[in-house]
Amino acid sequence: MLAAGNFRQSGLQQLANGTDIQGSEFSAWSGLIKGTIHLDADETVRLSYQKWNSDADDQDYAQTGTIPNDNPQNFGLIDRTVDDQTAIIAYENTAEDNDMLDLKVQLSYSTTDVSQENPTSAVPSNIFVADYGYATTQLNVSNTSEFAGESWENFLTYGFQASNQVRTAEPASGGLIPTHPEGTSASLGVFTQSELTLNGA
Numbered sequence: 519m520l521a522a523g524n525f526r527q528s529g530l531q532q533l534a535n536g537t538d539i540q541g542s543e544f545s546a547w548s549g550l551i552k553g554t555i556h557l558d559a560d561e562t563v564r565l566s567y568q569k570w571n572s573d574a575d576d577q578d579y580a581q582t583g584t585i586p587n588d589n590p591q592n593f594g595l596i597d598r599t600v601d602d603q604t605a606i607i608a609y610e611n612t613a614e615d616n617d618m619l620d621l622k623v624q625l626s627y628s629t630t631d632v633s634q635e636n637p638t639s640a641v642p643s644n645i646f647v648a649d650y651g652y653a654t655t656q657l658n659v660s661n662t663s664e665f666a667g668e669s670w671e672n673f674l675t676y677g678f679q680a681s682n683q684v685r686t687a688e689p690a691s692g693g694l695i696p697t698h699p700e701g702t703s704a705s706l707g708v709f710t711q712s713e714l715t716l717n718g719a
Contacts, residue, residue: 522549523550526547553565570603571600571601571602574599575597579594579596596636598633602630617665620663621660621661644695652684652686662674674713676709676710679707682702682704
């Protein structure tokens with residue numbers, strides 16, 4: 519088992535000419551815990567959980583810097599808190615006595631939550647004081663089967679990946695945010711790969 523934690527904090531930075539670097543002041547912490555369980559010689563279960571959080575005041579809302587600060591259409595500053603977390607459980611079975619089985623399964627769940635408040639922009643919009651979020655569930659399954667003859671061997675890998683994502687946007691004033699529509703998306707993909715070796719080459 520492994521556990522680790524980290525905390526970072528930065529004050530307001532300045533350029534050589536004494537100009538403040540907007541948005542350089544922040545605090546952030548992160549943590550990780552993970553472990554491995556060997557069920558037997560072939561089977562292994564791995565678990566992990568990690569979390570990251572940042573709290574930054576007076577951040578540029580538009581971080582691309584495409585609109586000058588003195589432009590009336592500039593989106594101004596915002597206090598922004600970001601929270602990310604991911605949980606993973608994985609199972610592996612190498613099945614050394616079974617050429618048809620080399621199984622890997624991984625299930626993960628991750629969330630990203632962004633909370634914004636105290637905007638300085640004069641632009642009337644509900645995009646500023648709002649909570650945004652993503653929640654994603656993903657399943658990966660793959661297996662490798664081995665076939666062999668007198669002068670050849672083949673490794674056939676096949677499996678699928680499925681995911682589901684929920685996207686949310688909740689303005690404090692109510693209503694909808696057209697630039698960040700809520701919704702749910704689901705996807706499924708299958709794959710196969712064959713690796714053939716002839717005459718030991």
